[in-house]
Amino acid sequence: MAGTFSGVELPEILVLRQLARDQLIFLYSQMTGRKDLVLDTQLMRPLDRLAGAALLKEHGVDKIFKLEPGKSLAGCDQRIFIIRPQMQSVKMIADQINADRSSNIKRAYRILMAPRKIHACDLILEQEGVYGYVTTEEFQWDLIPLDKDILSLELPEFLPAFFLENDQTWVHTVARSLVTVQQVFGRIPNVYGVGKCAQMVEHMAELMFSHVGEPQQVNSEIGSLVLVDRSVDYVTPLLSQVTYEGLLDDMFRISCGYIEFPPAVSGKDTPTKMILTCSDSVYEEIRNRHFSGVFSFLSGKAKELQSGYDKRHDLKSVRDMKNFVSNDLRGLKSQHKSLTLHVGACEFITNQKTKSDFDQQLQAEHSLLEGTELKENISYLEEIINRQLNSTTCLRLLTLMSLTQGGLPAQVYKSLQTQYMHSFGFEHMLTFHNLRKLGMLTEVEQSQASRNLGKMAAVANVNLPKSGQFRNLCKKLHLVPKSADDINLRNPNDMSYVYSGAYTPLVCKLVEQILSKEGFTGLEDIMRQIPSPHFAKHRAQSARGGKHTSAAPSPGSRIVMVYFLGGCSHSEITALRFLGKQRGQPVNISFNQSLNTYFSSRI
């Protein structure tokens, strides 16, 4: 079901899911007979995407539990745990096993660690004295296809681990996912990267290739790869999203392609779970639209559906009737169902927007992007902090202010933080600490403290933004259009439509520039403003293919894969989709986890 995109086929990325699924089944079947499955709560959704419950049942899975502390589970005498290689989870398992043993229950245990097995975890099992009772195994899991053009590692730990703690554990996983992708779809001839992590990933992937050997597949189905560190652009994910998909995410959280609508939307008693992919034709039409255009489309669609239903009155013969019932009706019904939900969601969003003075918030964001009305914004910020509007919204605006200004004046910095802590609690001391480490919330003045911070930041792979850096970038790359009115929101003519014409996501703009210049030549001026290293590598196309060197490049060479190291927002996906359409160059998007505007709060 690879979609055609301006005549060029996207690679069949669902193959990757099949690979992971095969591996999972293989690991299951190594334990013969009935077995229970205990899952890390974080892994439930991704596993759902990989293999549904029915598939698991086929392979002898009896019951499925969540891994929770201090709960002894019933079930049969064989048990498989699937966890992230985290010490807490391993300890939890050890406790369970010890509990079983003290109450004389004999079971066989098997621990699958996704996406990789880590020695330290084995060590903990040993310390807890249960190493002899379990076998541990690696469940190598690479990019999971979430849609025809979206791949994700579903690894939310990546961002804090790498950029905050300088923990490079997951770089390995990312590099391996790249190796897998290239083993399936052929070596990617052009690789561009921005950021330190991108560099490490590229380097490690090359190292892995030197161990495992070059892939058999000679034709590359993907022409270019752009690796981007999230730290290059923290601004974009902080903005309020205004595309339909983005709003759904902001409002309800899209996780692993699933969304859960509260009863208020669906009109039912229980929350409704729904999968959001291109297979939902209604959704496919509206996901990329600016929200202002969604409602009118939906009402048009509703009329269309009505006329579809109305056809039943014109049915002349039994054969027509049969045709209608067997073909049209089913499609109409499913469309009807999804339409109802989307209309409900729209209503819900509109209500919420009016309730939480969304417009004012947007205005504040836009003026921050433009760098105007700083004073007004500070007092607005103070007001919403004092009103205890919403802790994340406040934090978002606060960091946005710091990022766009290249740091806050010491006075403002301290007073806003103090107020924030008074309002939302002292525990945010740590939040601020982390944000500072990431360079997202800094003070301008070169005090002792910030010099120390500079040292710390160097450790944590972060280059503190210099003041005015964001401004310069905006100017050089025209990220903030001069007049938002030129941007047509209904029939977009520029990527910035995803933020109502106020801003073009930096990474997307960079991708555009890199692709059109085929590298960084001519971009030196801009790259100087981005304090991360960058590189471009070109591999001779199918040199081993021999005969084809002179022939036209393979059809895949127009396909671009953009890999966000540290996650990306739905607006960025939308913008890249638009870019792809504009350039006739389909874009595959991969990322470690989907980010939305809540992400700063999770740190």
Add this chain to the structure above:
Amino acid sequence: MYHFSRKHELYSMQWADKVDLSKFIIAAAPYGGPIALMRDDSKLQKSQITTKPIIYVFNAVGAEISAIRWNSGRVLKLAWSNCEDLLCIQNDGSVLVYDIFGSFKRTFSLGQEAKDVKIVECQVFSSSQGTGIAVLTSSYRFFVINNVEDPRIRRLAEVPGLNKPPSCWTMINQDRQSRALVARDNEIYLLDHGGQCEQQFPRVSGEVVAYVEMAASFNTRHIALFTSNGLLWIGSADLQKVYCEFNTKSPTRPQQLVWCGTGAVVGYWKNILLMVGLDKDWVKYSYDTPIHMVAEVDGLRIIGHESQEFLQKVPKVVEDICKIGSMAPGAMLFEASRLFQNGSQQADEYIHMIREKLNYAVEQCIEAAGREWEPNVQKQMLKAASFGKCFLTDYRPEVFYNMCQMLRVLNAVRDYKVSIPLTYMQLQNLTLDVLIDRLVVRRQYCLAIRICNYLRMPEAEGASRILAHWACYKVQQTNIEDEQIARAISQKLGDTPGVSYSEIANRAIECGRTELAIRLLDYEAKAAEQVPLLMKMKRDQLALTKAIESGDTDLVYTVLLHLQDTMPHGEFLMAIRNMDAAHSLYIQYCRDTNKNILQDIHYQEDNFFDGANCKVIDSYEEETMEARFGCLTSAQENFTKGKYEWAAKQTEEQIKLLRYQRRLEEEFSRAYLDLSLHETMRKLIAEGNTKVVEQMRKEFKVPDRRFWWLKVIAFSESGDFIELEKFSKSKKSPIGYEPFVEECMKQGNQTEAQKYLTRVSPEHRVQCYVRVGHLDQAAEIAFQQQSEDDLNYILSKCTNTNRGLIEKIQGMKSQMTSK
């Protein structure tokens, strides 16, 4: 000159005068393998056994490779395994394994019973799994292992009533199982693992008193029996088929009875060699010095004092070509080629005669070339084939090409310096890979690599494998400098794919050459191989560096945790402090497992900021209030030490707040702990504790604006609109009155909201009226203020129900524009 059998000299032996074969136990490996000799004590008189015996290993040309001074038990038998390991089987059932250079490899035992009662006879045979050993104990029971690489002892069934050694026995392979064929005088039994003992009845004409000798062919499909009255019976291994019976008229049993390929059986009596073919054809050779015979797949090697010979039935194809007067196409082509070389036009006639069968003739000549030992003859045959090829248009050259290649290889290894006298057929049986292995075992690395390159074998399985072996051998040469060896190895190996430097390094470690191993490991590309070895050598720092370079955090963890356990803690921390990646990983680890260490690290690094933050985290995890205060106080101290005054002050306030909250909890027995300052105050206001609130307001210096917000929200949320109104009148609001309206509306209280409308500042009035729902008045105000934007805003809020208002606003707008 050619008869049904032929015999030609392979080598003249270099040991010529030094060795008297009659005094030795001899073991020669098939496929042109090495020869082991050991003094046969049973042939000496007792008094002569004084010195320890020596086992000599010679190559096929009789040059000594090594000598082993034997100082273990009594050796019953010497034999070679299929990997050319020397097996020395002692009468107590222990087997000692040596390589051809005389270095000890390993030992294993053939079981308790063998050890207890001793072995009396022993045979080494090739089983379906490798090289097997069968022994007969003095209690007349048979034990068998099928593979010396994986010795698992099995007992065979017992022969009923066996109370003396069987008159003869041998091992055969049947249905992938090793079975023993045992003769007790004139009865023959077949024994297997499953406890089956079946008597066999070979169809022998005439009466048999006893079978005294038996021999199985190389593939154990055929068998030869020799009876006490000199009858040689040749037949299939299941004894059902008789190929021939031949009366040798010899009353004594032969010293050796051996198959020559599959076509003949050879018996050796003192000075006489008798070869009997399956068609009862026979040849007799005489020898004046003792010899030893070795069965090969296609013939027989005869090892003597002076020379080593190869005896075989003349292969059919050679006979066809070379028999005088042969009319076979091959023979005609061979003749044609000879004539052509002599410049005779008769050649053409010969070619014409075999025109139709030329293809076959070429094939015959190629095959015959493969059967010849002498390069000259090979060349003539190949020339003939090549000549014939010219007359063929669609001949595929692979067969010819391959044969040329193989013959070059064969001639190279037959050279006396290498001395592996293999025939083409033996090579086919042995396979090229095994030949390469054998060259490696003999340390003929150069030749092995040349052969690999010549045959264009893939590097990973060919050249680089050999190089790795070479390197392993190289590191064992303790007389050469580390530096020199490391350089030599890296020069030769370079980046050859498939070479594992770690394997070589491991060998170096085994030889106790740590420095060399480290040098070698430097070349290893795979960190996962490198790091554990470095750790094994206790080069932990280096291991850590390499692990970090690899970027594989799991490796880093492995080294780190190992270091943590083995080094004094302080030293360990100092060691990792300059390695960023390792340091942060360790901090991560400590955060999850041991917070105290984390504190130590921060303290050591004077990292007050992180230290303080850790304490803050701790303060949320502690159970008792006292502990929490303790944590926060120490966090505050840390902040102060690091000169983060602002943070220190915040912490101090938090402590104060917590104290307040605790007091409040005691006083009102409600939950306040861990609420933020605002939440606490809001809760107190809603509960009507105005006094405490005022106190806190002063204590925490809450600004007026914030305080007002707090009160407005708290009052309206708790529905205390009377207090709210009172409060609004207490003095002029610093935040204006729109919050009053807003908050009342949030609670859905329109009446209350209206009370404040008049006091809202003019610029916000329109919005507030709209918010309350008084669109009419809002429009009026907007009109008064002459604000078109506001009017539009109101319009956008209008629905179909208030059409009148819409018209009114339109009117106002037109009025304004007309002005």
